Amino acid sequence: MSESERRMIEILRILNKQEKATGSKLIADELKEKGFNLGERAVRYHMQILDEKGYTERMGYSGRQITDLGREKLEKGLIYDQVDFIYSKFEELIYLTNFNYMTKKGNVVVNTSTIYNEDSYNIIKDVFASGLSVSPYVNLNDVGKGDAMEIKTICGTTIDGILLNEGIASQPLYGGLLKIEDNHPVAFKELISYKKTSVTPLDAFIAPEMTSVLDVINDGTGYIPANFRLIPSVVRQKTIDILSKLKNIGINGTITISEDGENILGLPVNKGMIGLAIIGGITPFCAVQELGYDIDIKIGEELENFEKMNPIVGNIDYKLKKSSNRDDSKIPFILSKSWNLIHQANFDIEKEKGDIVANISYIKKEDLDAAINIMKESYESDEKHVNPHYQIIAHPDDDEKIGIATICSLSIDGVLVNNGIKSTPKYGGLLELTEPALFIDLISYNGSSIDPHKIFIAKDMTSITKTNEPKRLLASIKEIPYVARDSSVDLLDKMSKLGFSIYKIGKPRELIYNAKVDNYNFGIVTGSGLNSIAAIKEKGIDIEVKADTKLIPFENMDKL
Template sequence: MVSSVANETDKKMMEILRILSEHEEILGAKAIAKELKKKGYNLGERAVRYHMRILDEKGFTKRIGYSGRKITKKGLKEIEKGLVYDQVNFIFSKFEEMIHHTSFNPNTGKGKVVVNTSEIPPEALPIIKKAFKEGLCVSPHARLEKIDEKYKIVTVCGTTIDGLLLKEGIPIIPSFAGLVEIENYTPKRFTEFIAYKKTSMMPLEAFTAGEMTSVLDVIKYGEGRIPANFRLIPETGREKALRLLDKLQKMNIGGVLKVGEAGKNLLGMPVDDGMVGIAIMGGITPICAAQEAGHDISIKMAETLVEFSKLDLITRHRKLLKEPGTPSKEKVRILLTKAWNLIQQVDFDPDTITGKVIANISILKKEDLNKALKIIKKVCEEKPEYSTSPYFRIIKLEGDRVGIASICSLTVDGVLINQGIMSTPTYSGLLEIKDDMRRFVELTAYNGSSVEPHEIYISKGMTRVYDSLSGSGRILASLREIPYVAREKSLKVVEKLRESGLNILKVGKTNEILYNAKVGRYKVGIVTPGGLNPLAAVKENGVEVKVKAVESLMDINKFFIINKI
């Protein structure tokens, strides 16, 4: 939220308000927790009650006897203000708030540090302690609290180091969060990242799905991927920063993977002249290890601040990872760079339905192919507008795997550009559907991520494509911008695309807020459904599928129409 709730809570507050606004009946904590889970938020009844008490105090909700809550007029107004594009700004402002309030003193060991809060089952503790012991953490100091049948574990967040650098008078710029590849126990390079200022999600939280990290492999074999953050400081503050980091290490606060040299790229991330990169391990790394082992875990990033003295030393630790050597020459590319190079090669002609399109490729077991095709067909027949197109292709692979290619919505940008209309992919998002209502609830900029966010939304189980067939759910969608002067011409091209089988959800008007997403000044937004929606529905039905977006160019003639099989 952007107004009074924004500085004290997070997006879950907005989701609770949205849920209450969508129901005329009074809802209790159990019902709200169930609805939150559908939206991808694992919040227990106790936590929901805590959040609702705050909403009551703010006047956004009202308690009705013992039954539950109803949203107030003030709460409804708050929803109108809390647009998703504001969440993009809110995420970064939340980090700034945490940085500002950090007060830990490395000389005395007293003061507040930023922490992450997670709920874990008791059986996950041995794995988490093992990660702590190997030094795969920001600090081995943590706090455990028994809550019903689970534990709440509070771990030190890497944002603490940002706050302490600032307290030393060193300007700190949190830039990206992502995954760092480890080889032979040595950090090599960032493989994926999302910019703090370009997303409505907590950037590091985007990479916490069990299949994205491999902390356990790092512990066992010295190979894998761990969550990490990347920030910049001026080169004139480098020596001062190193002295502070040395002090912190003696107080059991660390997790620094590498402090770079002035103007030299660090772990594949580019650094401007006059600046120095710092890579810091994510404070949730031990929790990710337990998640990889299959434990049901809820993670809240940079949740609050606590007194360091109230944390306990979980275990003595060693430094498993080695110091990185020469800077990696391999740079991480943003998604938009890859997208532009594919968009430029699209030559699909909607009149003749010939030419090359951009394709996503998803991998699954051969034995699951027939089931997957039935689900894809159901989605495309019942809600054709929820998929980029009804065109698919089966790709033979070695072994027991098979690929399914679907058309990526970036193909639309290629077609528009070939017609002389500059179309710029702006946001990849998650679109909530409720009957005739549509609104974006998550947005991540194409120019602020190395990975297609739709892959993340699917991996984290945030889609509800199959549910949307019945009227309410969440589908993948994306927003692109064109100059307002090109709108009339675009409408004609869009109509041809629709006739050829490619779907467009909406063409906006100049400066219009489109499905809760704001377009640039003198721009017009175009919203398209995600080409991976049918595959997301497949995964929602229990079929193991690995999705990859924006993969390659393919000739449309090699595809078949799913509705005709």
């Protein structure tokens, strides 16, 4: 991305935050704070370009405002920038947090969510009363008609900002799902790194079938959103003292803090550092979603003056106890798992035989015929993007269920590696088939414990069978050294003719569907074997998505 493009992106971001038309002077001032030394005249030049593209419009002498097209461009069309922007956004919010816990004044980072009925409000209050939140302090506002209410809650990022103000620089690493047993935090089940993702890590896990906050409240066992950061061990006691003072004024959320170099909750902590886990600020709202109520959840969006916030409940009966440290297992990150599967695949293109990597998802046997018909219809309507191969496999321990195996795109990496070409899975993404086609979300395989495509399916983000919106498919980006491009193209062409989903082969420094790989490499975009599985879920059939990944012989697979 050129420097000029970066400037225009930042201008769009500034305008997107404004509620009224904004002049070039204010924009120039804000750009300067972000490290762009741009005068008013230069800002006006860039604004003219944005006007011509339809991303902004002039509002008389008041200045410019962003258009709907500009917002769409900011959200969808700049995905290669968004994967870096998410982390920098949190760093910006941490820096701008100026809350003083001694005077109880200053700005805190808030999540803003909207609920639509009184039942949702009562559920949220119960979660706050259990202590499964960062703080009971909220800002309530009625919106629209009926019982709709906007609720601003304190985000865990606030704690990072408070620590920074006290001279303690934390390093946010992951957001994920934390397993709770008998009210004791045990270990993280799933994680996504804060870096190299266009999806805020905790937002990725906001889905009814992922969290079980209500189970934790009622039975003491389940999964809650949480995040994890590292802090230099030399300030451990100072950190504990600050966290204790915060708890006394109603800002808590601390799950556990490790000793120097002590691995906790399934995560490694290097010598000289300590680990700190904090409850996700959106936890109370996950409980509402688990019961199927409508809710709009936004994470870490803005700053709010703490003096505008009040406790939503009085006494709190904290459910979580001290971490049990009973689970010493380490989180298996997906890239490590993928590399092992890649090196076991031995499919021979010429013989059309050998093991490929398969995803196996499970449904009820009674739904099998309907599921196969949906897969067939999806393939026949879009043979370019949907893989036709599948195999029916017995469930390992449930006679009422059956497995559907589809080809995982790691099989393509396996073929390339077996032919002496290093192919590295880089991102799992959601590809929108507009003109031109664009990735609208990307999650790096590096630093994630869960296949990104499983997240997109769980959050109902695909659109494979829906006819009233642009088609959105699951796709992956692989990175290959440029020196191997000619040999790779030959192999990829042969795989494509056999039915493997290969969408595009890029060139060095080329934006491939608006995503990019490192210099001196080229990217290839491949379709996911889970596209046909996502189609089944879109049609309302209950399916356990990618419950297993294993090697199966290609020659044993059927074709739609």
